[in-house]
Amino acid sequence: MICHFTSVPLEYADGNTCWISGGQGLANLFSFGLPVSVCLIINVVFFVATVVSLYKARQTSRELKSNVSADDWEQVTISAKISSIIGFTWTLGYVAGFTNVVAVWWIFIIINSIQGVFIFLTFGMNRRIRSLLQDKFG
Incomplete structure (x- = not known):
């Protein structure tokens, strides 16, 4: 919709690729980049705020521990x-969209595709679940 109010031509699927084109990259910038x-x-602001909040909560409730590295x-x-x-x-998708380097596209596609598996393994397969599975299947 932004491109409608500017002089940037917005095209999709130029015959070679199924991606935003037109306006010497400005259409890509307006419709994807911004x-x-x-x-x-x-996301970065919320991530930093969350990590800082977790750190502060950990510091206020921390008891003396001998194993700080853990x-x-x-x-x-x-x-x-x-x-x-x-x-x-x-972030990789953003970089890939503007650099158009095939290797970055592949890394982005692979990592983004296995993101659900990563979330399952990190949140679903906690110690308790692993212990239950180990008890059941030995």
Whole structure:
């Protein structure tokens, strides 16, 4: 809709690819780049706010522990889980859309395709579930 009010021609599927084209890349910028940029910026802000909140909550409720490195690894794990949910893989899609490097497209496609599996393994297969499965199947 933005391109309708500008002089940027918006075309889709130019015969070679099934992608946004027209206007020497401006159509791609207006219809893909700007909306994805806004979403990525919002995701980064929420991600940082969530990680900071988790860190502050952990600091206020922390008792003296001798194994600090395990606690730090748990924070990294939680942050990775959260980032998988909010879609940081789309950062690769954003880069791929503007660089048009085939390798970046493939990495984006593969990582984005297995994102559901990653979420299942990190959230669904927790210690309790693994223990139950191990007890049942030995």
